[in-house]
Amino acid sequence: MLNTQDIIETINMIREENLDIRTVTMGISLIDCAGDDIDAVCGRIYDKITSRAARLVPVANDIEKQYGIPIVNRRISVTPVSLIGGRFSPEDYIKIAKTLDRAAADLGVNFIGGYGALVQKGSTRGEDALIESIPYALASTERVCSSVNVASTKAGINMDAIRKMGDVIKKTSELTKDNVSFGCAKIVVFANVPEDNPFMAGAFHGVTEPETVINVGVSGPGTVASAIARAGDCSLSELAEIVKRTAFKITRVGQLVAAEASSRLGVPAGIVDLSLAPTPAVGDSVAYILENMGLETCGCPGTTACLALLNDAVKKGGVMASSSVGGLSGAFIPVSEDAGMIAAARSGALTLQKLEAMTAVCSVGLDMIAIPGDPSADTICGIIADEMAIGVQTCKTTAVRVIPAVGYDVGDGINFGGLFGSAPVMPVSKLSPAKFIARGGRIPAPIHSLKN
Amino acid sequence: MKAVITVTGKDAVGIIARVADKCSEKSVNIIDISQSVIRDYFAMIMLVDIDRLVGSFGDFVDDMTKLGEEAGLVISTMHEDIFNSMHRI
Numbered sequence: 001m002l003n004t005q006d007i008i009e010t011i012n013m014i015r016e017e018n019l020d021i022r023t024v025t026m027g028i029s030l031i032d033c034a035g036d037d038i039d040a041v042c043g044r045i046y047d048k049i050t051s052r053a054a055r056l057v058p059v060a061n062d063i064e065k066q067y068g069i070p071i072v073n074r075r076i077s078v079t080p081v082s083l084i085g086g087r088f089s090p091e092d093y094i095k096i097a098k099t100l101d102r103a104a105a106d107l108g109v110n111f112i113g114g115y116g117a118l119v120q121k122g123s124t125r126g127e128d129a130l131i132e133s134i135p136y137a138l139a140s141t142e143r144v145c146s147s148v149n150v151a152s153t154k155a156g157i158n159m160d161a162i163r164k165m166g167d168v169i170k171k172t173s174e175l176t177k178d179n180v181s182f183g184c185a186k187i188v189v190f191a192n193v194p195e196d197n198p199f200m201a202g203a204f205h206g207v208t209e210p211e212t213v214i215n216v217g218v219s220g221p222g223t224v225a226s227a228i229a230r231a232g233d234c235s236l237s238e239l240a241e242i243v244k245r246t247a248f249k250i251t252r253v254g255q256l257v258a259a260e261a262s263s264r265l266g267v268p269a270g271i272v273d274l275s276l277a278p279t280p281a282v283g284d285s286v287a288y289i290l291e292n293m294g295l296e297t298c299g300c301p302g303t304t305a306c307l308a309l310l311n312d313a314v315k316k317g318g319v320m321a322s323s324s325v326g327g328l329s330g331a332f333i334p335v336s337e338d339a340g341m342i343a344a345a346r347s348g349a350l351t352l353q354k355l356e357a358m359t360a361v362c363s364v365g366l367d368m369i370a371i372p373g374d375p376s377a378d379t380i381c382g383i384i385a386d387e388m389a390i391g392v393q394t395c396k397t398t399a400v401r402v403i404p405a406v407g408y409d410v411g412d413g414i415n416f417g418g419l420f421g422s423a424p425v426m427p428v429s430k431l432s433p434a435k436f437i438a439r440g441g442r443i444p445a446p447i448h449s450l451k452n
Numbered sequence: 453m454k455a456v457i458t459v460t461g462k463d464a465v466g467i468i469a470r471v472a473d474k475c476s477e478k479s480v481n482i483i484d485i486s487q488s489v490i491r492d493y494f495a496m497i498m499l500v501d502i503d504r505l506v507g508s509f510g511d512f513v514d515d516m517t518k519l520g521e522e523a524g525l526v527i528s529t530m531h532e533d534i535f536n537s538m539h540r541i
Contacts, residue, residue: 002499002535002539006538006539010530010534010535010538067533256533
């Protein structure tokens with residue numbers, strides 16, 4: 001028999017604390033769409049995506065209604081496009097990007113991920129062509145997201161690829177300057193990228209994945225923040241227990257939705273991603289969780305320790321709630337998408353340096369950070385290289401999604417709209433790593449990659 | 453299969469009757485009701501059997517929500533599985 005208390009708790013989590021399913025993402029393999037003729041390839045890609053995902057949106061809408069839990073996004077991830085177009089030119093790749101965009105639009109899906117490459121050890125001709133095309137592809141499409149993996153603990157850090165990505169980010173920022181350089185919000189540079197991540201902009205369908213799969217990303221920072229606030233002055237061990245219990249409940253909803261979507265769509269369930277993904281809505285912030293733990297402001301001394309506790313407790317609670325956990329699974333710290341982070345960055349309490357330290361203990365990296373438009377590509381490459389080094393050495397995923405906003409300066413506010421939120425432009429060091437970046441080559445894999 | 457209907461809002465005459473009427477119209481059997489009024493605030497949790505529901509569950513959810521809007525109440529209807537999965541191991 002259901003307990004009244006439990007019913008009220010669930011309803012309260014949804015209505016008052018912004019508990020939701022952040023995304024139901026269908027992964028679709030495009031390997032069998034490969035070929036020599038670009039128009040034929042585009043035709044096959046469009047047909048495959050629109051047939052496999054034809055019922056994704058209506059089914060997600062139905063599940064949302066059945067369980068009374070909002071599902072914020074329905075999305076699609078595909079095989080890294082560089083793998084299906086080895087012989088194509090950058091212009092050809094742009095045609096594929098437009099095809100992906102059209103398929104997503106026709107299905108009513110707001111983002112489609114996988115316009116990317118895995119080049120941690122080196123790149124092929126086709127991968128170079130795709131990377132070159134990214135700025136133009138993102139400037140000429142609305143829904144396509146791009147991610148490039150440039151480092152891994154096993155392979156080391158591909159500095160040549162980082163150099164290219166610095167140029168890609170600068171070029172994208174320039175090409176989309178009329179729209180607050182928004183193109184850069186759709187590019188992620190990764191180390192140790194997970195192949196089953198359902199969250200954009202970094203989602204893609206890994207090569208070891210089945211033909212199609214359903215991955216679900218949960219959310220719920222507001223629920224965790226409220227649980228901590230209710231706990232009052234308890235010790236940190238008790239706090240960790242509270243986070244674990246809350247994460248368990250949140251993840252169970254994700255597991256339920258994943259199982260239901262999988263059975264209704266006839267597609268295998270992949271993973272549930274346990275991430276605490278904030279939104280700009282007040283009360284749905286990871287920064288507020290840290291502040292409820294006892295920090296004056298997110299970014300002050302102690303922030304990294306609080307985040308480490310949170311991230312670990314979320315995983316411990318979530319793991320038992322789902323039969324298959326994957327993706328990024330941890331706490332996200334996207335500055336523009338988190339009301340508390342926005343406030344902390346505005347007041348100067350949260351700096352790029354502190355964020356970098358925080359990325360060593362949480363699930364992603366420097367995420368949705370607006371910087372002035374004038375830093376050189378070398379500076380951006382330096383930021384990426386630092387972040388990749390953290391990921392490679394700690395054997396975890398790290399990523400960089402910075403937005404060099406052309407025409408904006410430190411302190412200006414940028415509004416990206418919707419779930420992307422708004423961000424104050426944060427200062428970046430003016431000192432140059434140019435000579436280091438110009439060396440190119442690869443930073444070798446760390447010794448702890450040699451485990452065999 | 454069961455669903456949970458929760459009704460909250462300002463107290464008035466006939467709230468339970470209206471909700472029960474809609475349930476009966478859709479062949480939804482009421483199994484349990486827990487209800488209280490604190491000051492002027494009405495709160496009710498109703499457990500119902502939806503095995504013989506007429507029409508789709510989605511439409512029933514919409515009907516109940518609409519009924520709530522008409523009566524100035526917030527009515528939410530959710531499948532019991534969400535509560536079971538969150539609160540049972």
